[in-house]
Amino acid sequence: SKKAVIIGAGIAGIAAAIRLALKGYAVEVFEANATPGGKLSEVEQNGFRFDAGPSLLTMPQYINELFELAGKEPSKYFEYQKLDVICKYFYEDKTELTAYADRAKxxxxxxxxxxxxxxxxxxxxxxxxxxxxxxxxxxxxxxxxxxxxxxxxxxxxxxxxxxxxxxxxxxxxxxxxxxxxxxxxxxxxxxxxxxxxxxxxxxxxxxxxxxxxxxGAYFPTGGMYSVTASLVKLATELGVGFKYNMPVDKILLEGDKVTSITVKGVEIPADIVISNMDIWFTYKKLLKDKPELHPQKILQQERSSSALVFYWGMNKKFDRLDLHNIFFSADYKAEFDHIWQQKTIYHDPTVYINITSKLNEKDAPPGCENWFVMINVPANTGQDWDTLVDEARKNILAKLSGQLNENVGELIVTESILDPRGIESKTSSYQGSIYGTSSNSKYAAFMRHANQSAKIKNLYFCGGSVHPGGGIPLCLLSAKIVSELVG
Ligand code: FAD
Structure with missing residues (x-):
């Protein structure tokens, strides 16, 4: 059978592996990290479990579709529930608003x-x-x-x-x-x-x-990481080989055709290659000797924003909070101007808190909660992140303490931090952008890199930096499109 090599075990790479295995390809996935999932991975910390990146699941049917395609019963692999409360909103004027899924409510x-x-x-x-x-x-x-x-x-x-x-x-x-x-x-x-x-x-x-x-908004039983884990399980059952700690360093061509990749200097031949690596690094690292083949305009585009995440183990339960919570800034325009024009962090950022232990008790010890605290920040263009993170941490703690009438900082029993530099180095996402290029222009939808190279034969792309876009549902769709393109 034909051999497909996939670069990266992000969610789109895993989905593409499943689809190609079902088409009869022999599939190998090379992943730079020791574990699968890329941005959709998990963090264990002193008895607390955190989903590392994505926290909101929409369109779970795109996940189920993969199990169905393989002739499996989805619920045997992947369980989830629909949320009655999508998110709780806290405004600086002390308005509290609950976003119920039920329209009338x-x-x-x-x-x-x-x-x-x-x-x-x-x-x-x-x-x-x-x-x-x-x-x-x-x-x-x-x-x-x-x-x-x-x-x-x-x-x-x-x-x-x-x-x-x-x-x-x-x-x-x-x-x-x-x-x-x-x-x-x-x-x-x-x-x-x-x-x-x-x-x-x-x-x-x-x-x-x-x-x-x-x-609707959904929550997977076992947390967001179960999306990754269940799809890796399915892929493995279909014969996909996952190779961890195996960063791909080159895509090799003969003329205008891909023939192989190299991993730690070792050549691995392939009939087709699918890159789930950020499009910017795919060209700039894996095809760096072929600048004439780079899509210059696409690579110069503005990147999406990044995130600053604090993973806090909290020594208390907060009844006022739900699975998803937003604490809005008082001046949204100023907040976005800081992110996009000044490329820095506003002193009063909108703070998002995700607490999976609300629905999955095992994610925190008794009497505790696992807080995933995130703000939107600019992509990494060399800011002094150490200073920005320190300031943001203080501002976030002051904001939350005021809104929740508690000294929030004193309740933190364990902490780790992910900033744009970490997102960039852990998942090879250029500038630590979460969703590839930004959609801040009306031509953005027309400007994403296609799922197939126009200049290089047998080279395909999936994941959040290419068409149709970032976020789990679109990443899964990119894998579907790739599987249709390979024929
Ligand atoms: P990625 O997750 O980017 O993974 C790429 C993989 O390729 C990585 O594992 C990397 O190690 C590997 N790789 C890179 N280079 C190489 C190489 N040379 N060789 C081998 N392997 C390589 N989405 C939602 O739908 N809902 C949310 O609520 C949400 N919130 C988010 C919050 C945060 C903090 C973050 C970071 C992201 C969030 N997202 C959310 C976005 C979502 O996580 C991504 O769109 C999606 O997971 C990206 O998947 P991907 O397939 O593009 O691969």
Missing amino acids: FTDEVSARTNEPTISLEKQAANSRVIYELTNPVFLEKPFRFKALLTKAGFKALVSLRKLGTGDTMHEANKSLFKDKRMIQFYDRYATYNGSNPYAAPATLNVIPHLEQHY
């Missing part, structure tokens, strides 16, 4: 806590759905080709460009829809789901709430 909550007329929520939901229905068939589920715009679905999307909102920014669209500034902030936040800036990203990104509010 959410509408009642918004009416009770804010001055927003319910009609705005209805308009928002309808608008978000329209964008989804127009963009999904053209942009997400298919390899992006300009030709795709000439299909019926593409034509529909094109003539509806106004509805897609490519002229306005997300924030402008939300500002014209909502009266209460708390709801504008609520919906602007969805830009951060792919590492973008609501004050720059096109209103097309107002599609994101549809994924969460219409299709």
